[in-house]
Amino acid sequence: MPKIQTKTEKEADWEEKKSIVDYISSKLKKADYYEIRLVESKGDSILMNNGNIEAVGFGDGSGIGVRYILNGCVGFFSTNFFSKEKVDETIERSLKINSKIGELGKKTKFSKEKIEKADYTVKEKKRIDGIDIKEKIEYIKGIDSSLLESQTKLISRMIYYSDEKTKKMYLNSEGSRIESEIPRIDIYYRFAVSENGSTLQRYWQNAVSGGFEKIEEKHIDEKIKKEAIALKRNIIEGVQSPKGMLEVIVSPEITGIMAHESVGHPYEADRILGRESAQAGESFVEPTMLGSRIGNTIVNVVDDPTVEFSYGFYLYDDEGVKARRKYLIKNGIINEFLHNRETAYELNTHSNGSARAVSSHVEPIIRMSNTFVLPMDYKEEELIQETKFGIYIKNFTEWNIDDKRLNQKYKGNEAYLIENGEITKPIRQPSIEITTPALWSSVIEIADNLELHAATCGKGEPMQGIPVTMGGPSMKLKIRIN
Amino acid sequence: MMKDIDFQYVIHLTEKVMKQIKQKNVDDVVLHSGIERNHQTKFANNKIVKTDVSSGYYISIFCSINKRIVETTIKDLKEENIEKTINDIIRYSQHLPENKNFEGIANGPFRYKKLKYDKKLIDAEEKAGEIIEESINSACEKKETRNSGVFETSLSENYLLTSNNAEAESIDTNVYFSIRSIYEKDSSGHKVYGARFLKGLDAEELGRKAGEFAIDSKDPREIENGEYDIIMEPLPLAIIIESIGHASSAFEVETGESFLRGKLGKRVGSEEFTLIDDPMLEDAYDSSECDAEGVPTKTKEIISKGVLKTYLHNTSTAKRWNTVTTGNAGLISPHPWNLVVKKGKYKTEKMIKEIKRGIWVTNAWYMRFHNTLTGEFSIIPRDAAFYIEDGEIKYSVKNIRINSTLEEIMKNTAMVGKDQEKIHSWEVEGSVITPSVLLKNIKITRPVG
Numbered sequence: 001m002p003k004i005q006t007k008t009e010k011e012a013d014w015e016e017k018k019s020i021v022d023y024i025s026s027k028l029k030k031a032d033y034y035e036i037r038l039v040e041s042k043g044d045s046i047l048m049n050n051g052n053i054e055a056v057g058f059g060d061g062s063g064i065g066v067r068y069i070l071n072g073c074v075g076f077f078s079t080n081f082f083s084k085e086k087v088d089e090t091i092e093r094s095l096k097i098n099s100k101i102g103e104l105g106k107k108t109k110f111s112k113e114k115i116e117k118a119d120y121t122v123k124e125k126k127r128i129d130g131i132d133i134k135e136k137i138e139y140i141k142g143i144d145s146s147l148l149e150s151q152t153k154l155i156s157r158m159i160y161y162s163d164e165k166t167k168k169m170y171l172n173s174e175g176s177r178i179e180s181e182i183p184r185i186d187i188y189y190r191f192a193v194s195e196n197g198s199t200l201q202r203y204w205q206n207a208v209s210g211g212f213e214k215i216e217e218k219h220i221d222e223k224i225k226k227e228a229i230a231l232k233r234n235i236i237e238g239v240q241s242p243k244g245m246l247e248v249i250v251s252p253e254i255t256g257i258m259a260h261e262s263v264g265h266p267y268e269a270d271r272i273l274g275r276e277s278a279q280a281g282e283s284f285v286e287p288t289m290l291g292s293r294i295g296n297t298i299v300n301v302v303d304d305p306t307v308e309f310s311y312g313f314y315l316y317d318d319e320g321v322k323a324r325r326k327y328l329i330k331n332g333i334i335n336e337f338l339h340n341r342e343t344a345y346e347l348n349t350h351s352n353g354s355a356r357a358v359s360s361h362v363e364p365i366i367r368m369s370n371t372f373v374l375p376m377d378y379k380e381e382e383l384i385q386e387t388k389f390g391i392y393i394k395n396f397t398e399w400n401i402d403d404k405r406l407n408q409k410y411k412g413n414e415a416y417l418i419e420n421g422e423i424t425k426p427i428r429q430p431s432i433e434i435t436t437p438a439l440w441s442s443v444i445e446i447a448d449n450l451e452l453h454a455a456t457c458g459k460g461e462p463m464q465g466i467p468v469t470m471g472g473p474s475m476k477l478k479i480r481i482n
Numbered sequence: 483m484m485k486d487i488d489f490q491y492v493i494h495l496t497e498k499v500m501k502q503i504k505q506k507n508v509d510d511v512v513l514h515s516g517i518e519r520n521h522q523t524k525f526a527n528n529k530i531v532k533t534d535v536s537s538g539y540y541i542s543i544f545c546s547i548n549k550r551i552v553e554t555t556i557k558d559l560k561e562e563n564i565e566k567t568i569n570d571i572i573r574y575s576q577h578l579p580e581n582k583n584f585e586g587i588a589n590g591p592f593r594y595k596k597l598k599y600d601k602k603l604i605d606a607e608e609k610a611g612e613i614i615e616e617s618i619n620s621a622c623e624k625k626e627t628r629n630s631g632v633f634e635t636s637l638s639e640n641y642l643l644t645s646n647n648a649e650a651e652s653i654d655t656n657v658y659f660s661i662r663s664i665y666e667k668d669s670s671g672h673k674v675y676g677a678r679f680l681k682g683l684d685a686e687e688l689g690r691k692a693g694e695f696a697i698d699s700k701d702p703r704e705i706e707n708g709e710y711d712i713i714m715e716p717l718p719l720a721i722i723i724e725s726i727g728h729a730s731s732a733f734e735v736e737t738g739e740s741f742l743r744g745k746l747g748k749r750v751g752s753e754e755f756t757l758i759d760d761p762m763l764e765d766a767y768d769s770s771e772c773d774a775e776g777v778p779t780k781t782k783e784i785i786s787k788g789v790l791k792t793y794l795h796n797t798s799t800a801k802r803w804n805t806v807t808t809g810n811a812g813l814i815s816p817h818p819w820n821l822v823v824k825k826g827k828y829k830t831e832k833m834i835k836e837i838k839r840g841i842w843v844t845n846a847w848y849m850r851f852h853n854t855l856t857g858e859f860s861i862i863p864r865d866a867a868f869y870i871e872d873g874e875i876k877y878s879v880k881n882i883r884i885n886s887t888l889e890e891i892m893k894n895t896a897m898v899g900k901d902q903e904k905i906h907s908w909e910v911e912g913s914v915i916t917p918s919v920l921l922k923n924i925k926i927t928r929p930v931g
Binding site for chain 1: 487521522523524525526527529530531532533534535536537538539540550551552553554555556557558563567570574577578579581582583607608609610611614615628630631632660661662664672736737738739813814847848849850851852853854855856858859860861862864881883908911927928929930931
């Protein structure tokens with residue numbers, strides 16, 4: 001019989017790894033500040049292409065990431081070696097490089113924050129590490145079967161499943177100590193429908209934090225089938241999109257990407273202060289713009305990591321600061337930026353708990369969590385019924401935005417004409433190309449159908465793809481369609 | 483505390499894993515292992531904001547059991563963990579359906595032409611401050627600019643062992659430098675360099691050029707939507723070339739998602755456009771002696787004078803396509819190494835003179851596809867871009883978007899520059915070596931409102 005590692009052995013292993021944390025702490029006594037993250041991740045992955053299981057993967061690994069400030073300069077080091085000799089070697093390298101920066105080094109200071117002690121876990125009814133790989137395969141096969149039931153001509157079908165349980169211990173030299181365990185499940189799919197020599201492609205991500213029951217609640221199988229049917233209809237029956245100034249109703253999916261790209265990103269204070277200039281870019285927003293109008297008074301956009309079972313969920317960030325809801329736009333006014341302790345110090349405020357690192361091997365930087373437009377009272381149907389002539393955009397494919405977050409494009413995929421308060425014909429690829437202030441000033445009405453859609457947000461160098469959601473309800477805009 | 487680990491010990495453990503896993507009646511096994519040592523110094527606003535060092539080790543396992551594929555990476559090399567992982571591989575495989583597409587891995591042994599590596603690169607991490615300072619100083623030579631970027635060095639000791647008698651040991655080094663220079667609110671320039679040896683890095687010159695772009699692009703204006711000729715610098719072009727390289731993987735073609743499906747032997751670009759995959763370049767970012775199956779790598783033309791010559795193959799895709807591997811494994815999906823756009827004979831000045839109405843684009847980002855099957859995409863020029871009229875640069879421009887297809891980019895390549903640059907960047911994960919090109923009649927749009 002194969003030897004099964006018992007829970008006690010796993011715990012003993014974790015405790016043994018924790019002992020290296022004490023050792024590193026003792027080595028960094030001269031630092032002005034230090035923080036240590038011990039991270040252990042375990043998970044499965046499945047790649048299915050056109051119904052064929054190409055490969056299954058699993059992984060179980062741990063590492064340690066340390067950030068410190070010495071003589072004002074920030075040093076970071078990481079390793080998955082847990083021997084004293086290798087840790088010593090890595091610390092010595094780091095201290096040596098840091099000591100040679102001299103006058104070129106920025107003198108970094110952090111805002112003063114409360115010392116936190118906490119231990120939290122995301123509850124799972126169906127534990128992801130308790131479910132057999134066979135069941136996970138059957139689940140994605142079910143999604144694929146549902147797609148096939150759409151009776152469309154599918155020329156490519158790809159589904160990628162991954163889950164991961166991340167156990168983390170954080171401590172800093174000020175006395176904060178936080179332990180957490182968060183399971184996450186992520187399903188990404190992409191397919192293409194062909195008719196009459198034309199193709200349309202759809203890709204989307206569905207992801208949660210929590211047990212397997214949380215991804216089942218997403219009913220991906222039903223959604224993917226409907227999407228394929230809609231694309232087929234779009235190719236066969238789709239008419240040219242009307243152009244010019246129109247009333248446009250965008251679904252929660254489009255609202256979400258708009259909130260993420262043109263509110264969340266430009267409100268990241270590290271971009272505003274230029275730290276990400278050569279990577280993800282800077283921002284059109286300047287510190288002095290707090291309190292100035294950016295959109296219609298009905299627009300409220302928040303970033304909230306505390307939404308239970310959301311993909312962007314956490315309760316304490318990777319600087320040990322307690323997470324909370326941030327109102328980025330309040331009644332159309334720029335209200336708050338996303339901060340870590342470095343930017344909070346520079347802008348004379350407090351961190352709002354927005355620093356995250358995707359693994360032990362990278363530094364924490366400012367990230368969004370769950371960024372969404374707050375809902376209002378209208379029903380989506382009412383927005384449609386009140387529209388004499390306009391369009392409804394249900395989902396999108398191509399999108400992008402410039403590195404200051406001003407010039408953006410969203411190209412509709414599944415989209416329809418609205419005539420006399422009713423959705424009529426499908427339309428082909430309506431394109432919104434607009435600046436950020438114009439976009440948020442064009443919002444006429446906001447519905448009540450809040451949805452959060454999962455995404456993996458890219459930032460940092462090396463690239464850190466971090467779990468987030470982006471969302472909101474349907475919105476009616478008065479904008480120009482190209 | 484755990485036993486100390488060096489490269490010889492990792493090799494020893496890798497051989498042990500192979501021995502243990504072979505006892506389990508498996509078919510094909512590929513083991514990759516190694517020790518990595520990385521460094522990054524990041525700067526922003528003319529100051530170093532972080533130094534970053536890392537060290538790590540791993541053993542990756544790819545295993546086929548009755549055409550059931552299981553992959554994992556061991557990052558904790560305790561004896562009991564290795565044993566548990568091997569048992570888990572067998573357990574996982576018992577629950578999998580057959581991978582109908584899998585046709586096995588290459589049969590060794592092989593002989594490899596060795597690539598040199600930069601033995602002095604490790605010392606360079608301590609010189610990061612000096613190198614960055616030189617670059618910032620030259621970016622500020624003409625006017626005061628605000629500069630940000632990174633300097634990275636890495637060394638990895640790698641070992642490959644397969645159940646089909648391939649065995650390879652190598653050392654790879656990498657250097658990467660990036661500097662973005664900002665002059666006024668809307669004027670900036672960006673230059674990068676990625677290679678295997680430090681000696682080719684001229685951080686001063688990169689800083690100088692980024693600074694010049696920043697200063698020259700001040701007071702940008704808006705332009706009208708329409709078709710323009712575009713001179714694309716190596717940095718933005720590399721993003722598009724990497725997408726073309728990705729689409730040339732036989733696996734991508736088989737999935738149905740590549741715009742190159744059904745186009746083997748057909749014209750996909752102009753006579754001027756030749757794309758080569760060259761893994762054995764002495765001083766390039768993604769050079770490699772062997773692929774993921776241990777097959778020696780080789781140079782090949784993917785697109786020759788506009789005609790698609792080959793897809794990229796591993797052993798499994800090659801068998802399905804009734805051909806031989808091109809040495810581009812990816813154990814599931816083949817991939818390119820160093821993508822090289824064959825240089826032409828023109829200087830940028832000559833291309834500018836040829837343009838009646840056009841734009842010189844020096845950087846771009848956020849390339850997104852509307853449809854990978856048709857290759858339709860848009861990408862946003864970033865940093866300095868200049869409007870050209872009747873062969874002369876008139877002024878800098880902002881807020882523009884390029885809308886095209888991958889095939890249109892290749893087919894509309896009218897002139898190819900003579901000076902290649904080695905690009906690895908925030909947007910280009912791999913390695914692209916390319917000169918500038920002149921593209922005819924590309925659709926440009928801008929936001930309204």
